[in-house]
Amino acid sequence: MSFSLALRHRFPGFALDIAFTAPTPGVVVLFGPSGAGKSSVVAAVAGLLRPDAARIEVAGRLLADSAAGLHVPAERRRVGLVFQDARLFPHLAVSGNLRYGLRRAAPGARIIGFDEVVDVLGLGGLLARRPASLSGGERQRVAIGRALLAQPALLLLDEPLASLDAARKDEILPYLARLKAAWALPVLYVTHAADEVVQLADTLVLLEGGRVVAAGPLGEMSARGDLAWAARDDAGAVIATHVAGHDPARQLSTLAFGAAAIRVPQLAMAPGHAVRLRIPARDVILARDMPGPVSVQNVLPARVRAVTIDTGRHTALVEVLAEGQAILARVTPDAVARLDLVPGAPVVVMFKSTAIEVLVA
Amino acid sequence: MAEGLAALALSQGEWQAVRLTLAVAGRAVGFGLPLAVLVAWLLARHAFPGRWLLSAALHLPMVLPPVVTGWLLLLVFGIRGPVGALLHRWFDIRLAFTTAGASLACAVMIFPIMLRAIRLSLEAVDPGLEQAARTLGAGPLDRLLTVTLPLAAPGILVAAIVGFATCLGEFGAVITFAANIPGQTQTLPLAIYSALQSPGGEAAAARLSLMSMALALGGLVLSEWVGRRLQAAIGR
Numbered sequence: 001m002s003f004s005l006a007l008r009h010r011f012p013g014f015a016l017d018i019a020f021t022a023p024t025p026g027v028v029v030l031f032g033p034s035g036a037g038k039s040s041v042v043a044a045v046a047g048l049l050r051p052d053a054a055r056i057e058v059a060g061r062l063l064a065d066s067a068a069g070l071h072v073p074a075e076r077r078r079v080g081l082v083f084q085d086a087r088l089f090p091h092l093a094v095s096g097n098l099r100y101g102l103r104r105a106a107p108g109a110r111i112i113g114f115d116e117v118v119d120v121l122g123l124g125g126l127l128a129r130r131p132a133s134l135s136g137g138e139r140q141r142v143a144i145g146r147a148l149l150a151q152p153a154l155l156l157l158d159e160p161l162a163s164l165d166a167a168r169k170d171e172i173l174p175y176l177a178r179l180k181a182a183w184a185l186p187v188l189y190v191t192h193a194a195d196e197v198v199q200l201a202d203t204l205v206l207l208e209g210g211r212v213v214a215a216g217p218l219g220e221m222s223a224r225g226d227l228a229w230a231a232r233d234d235a236g237a238v239i240a241t242h243v244a245g246h247d248p249a250r251q252l253s254t255l256a257f258g259a260a261a262i263r264v265p266q267l268a269m270a271p272g273h274a275v276r277l278r279i280p281a282r283d284v285i286l287a288r289d290m291p292g293p294v295s296v297q298n299v300l301p302a303r304v305r306a307v308t309i310d311t312g313r314h315t316a317l318v319e320v321l322a323e324g325q326a327i328l329a330r331v332t333p334d335a336v337a338r339l340d341l342v343p344g345a346p347v348v349v350m351f352k353s354t355a356i357e358v359l360v361a
Numbered sequence: 362m363a364e365g366l367a368a369l370a371l372s373q374g375e376w377q378a379v380r381l382t383l384a385v386a387g388r389a390v391g392f393g394l395p396l397a398v399l400v401a402w403l404l405a406r407h408a409f410p411g412r413w414l415l416s417a418a419l420h421l422p423m424v425l426p427p428v429v430t431g432w433l434l435l436l437v438f439g440i441r442g443p444v445g446a447l448l449h450r451w452f453d454i455r456l457a458f459t460t461a462g463a464s465l466a467c468a469v470m471i472f473p474i475m476l477r478a479i480r481l482s483l484e485a486v487d488p489g490l491e492q493a494a495r496t497l498g499a500g501p502l503d504r505l506l507t508v509t510l511p512l513a514a515p516g517i518l519v520a521a522i523v524g525f526a527t528c529l530g531e532f533g534a535v536i537t538f539a540a541n542i543p544g545q546t547q548t549l550p551l552a553i554y555s556a557l558q559s560p561g562g563e564a565a566a567a568r569l570s571l572m573s574m575a576l577a578l579g580g581l582v583l584s585e586w587v588g589r590r591l592q593a594a595i596g597r
Binding site: 046047048074075076077078079080081083085087089090091100101104105146147150 | 487489490492493494495496497498499500503507508511512594595
């Protein structure tokens with residue numbers, strides 16, 4: 001199944017022309033600076049904006065197809081929209097807010113249960129409270145629960161963490177990750193914060209000036225050196241994998257990585273547990289030959305896929321493929337010349353286990 | 362002292378005027394308020410051709426001399442008026458010079474007052490909340506009833522109370538359209554006027570005026586109290 005979207009709309013002084021397809025269930029993150037057209041995409045998907053031309057399909061169901069004159073009204077789209085500013089109904093208690101969409105969902109379509117949502121989002125203690133008395137983070141959790149209980153075919157989150165401070169963000173992110181595990185729901189997540197992308201995205205769509213710059217699986221996209229966002233200091237490949245085993249004697253855990261393995265300092269998760277790794281590009285070392293004994297735990301044979309020189313920063317971004325997975329390395333242009341790093345060249349890629357960021361998926 | 366108090370007691374006829382006034386005001390608000398809410402909603406949330414014209418026409422009674430409004434009502438709803446004649450022929454309803462007519466005159470006079478207050482409170486409701494309701498599956502009427510009206514309720518209730526209190530003092534339009542018939546169209550202000558016109562009626566006028574003041578004051582206090590309670594109830 002897939003989620004596909006094609007939109008064209010002309011605003012005064014701004015044109016939107018966007019198309020992408022992503023597998024469902026899964027989280028599609030729409031990433032771009034403000035003014036890239038993210039909000040318009042949200043409004044069009046939710047049905048609050050009728051674009052000049054649109055075709056939106058979610059898991060086999062058409063929400064809009066302007067060629068056929070189809071535009072399902074917002075109230076019948078079953079798109080659960082979580083607004084940046086929560087928009088809870090001030091005259092209803094938390095439980096009334098949560099049940100608002102649930103009451104209006106077709107009885108046959110009720111798959112996501114009230115108690116389940118209250119449990120997953122930790123809303124048990126808030127049910128009798130009024131929105132005015134909630135913190136920003138609590139409000140956003142209630143808004144997510146309210147959208148989920150409307151039994152959406154697609155959950156649409158419009159910068160849900162943008163108005164929260166860092167501590168509140170960290171409070172919500174694990175809940176969002178739990179959503180993915182609890183309900184196999186297609187999710188479209190709009191943001192301009194890179195850390196949210198790394199934690200949540202399965203598919204990443206980069207937006208700029210009303211157009212799609214690039215789109216693809218996060219693993220692929222995060223390892224591309226030619227995209228503007230690879231110029232960030234914290235750029236690095238994100239790899240989705242799972243815990244393969246533990247080696248208590250060496251205080252290491254191994255994570256599945258093709259025929260090889262990636263070693264990290266020992267984790268608490270049981271084998272089989274899904275995790276995401278981020279390998280910061282600036283912590284990746286490239287060598288022409290296998291080194292002798294080194295402290296680095298992860299030494300893998302690889303092949304260069306692409307090289308992008310970042311002239312502004314006098315560095316180069318090298319994409320290498322190891323076990324079919326793309327890894328991004330930030331090195332100096334001098335290293336590129338000395339090692340003769342050209343596409344197709346064999347290379348050894350090394351990254352310290354202590355440099356790897358482990359994110360629970 | 363006891364004599365003074367006894368002088369304050371209303372006579373049978375005076376009580377009748379009080380009851381009639383309350384009934385007329387009640388009916389004017391009862392029929393006028395739902396209509397005012399509907400029109401306010403149309404004006405606040407919908408763009409349609411002739412919107413400003415409708416708005417201007419409905420606000421006319423606020424700026425016209427009440428006697429002129431009463432005379433216009435006679436022209437339209439009088440027994441030979443275009444609407445009045447139809448009502449009479451089809452439903453055997455007579456408005457001019459009847460209690461129902463007094464209510465109609467009151468309703469027309471307070472309509473713009475209620476409309477303004479309701480429209481302001483509807484416009485104060487965040488359209489974003491209506492959008493949220495929409496994405497949660499609520500259709501237009503559903504949204505109006507479960508989000509917009511509850512959030513505008515304090516304004517609507519205050520409008521009703523102020524409208525009711527204004528009815529209690531309505532004079533010009535009522536006397537022109539419904540005349541001054543004791544027991545039928547003689548509301549408090551009309552009764553006070555008649556008392557002042559008749560020799561030795563000062564005491565009666567004073568009693569009725571005191572009653573009138575008490576009702577108006579009660580209305581204001583009630584509107585403050587209800588408004589505050591409702592604000593709290595909708596979480597403001």
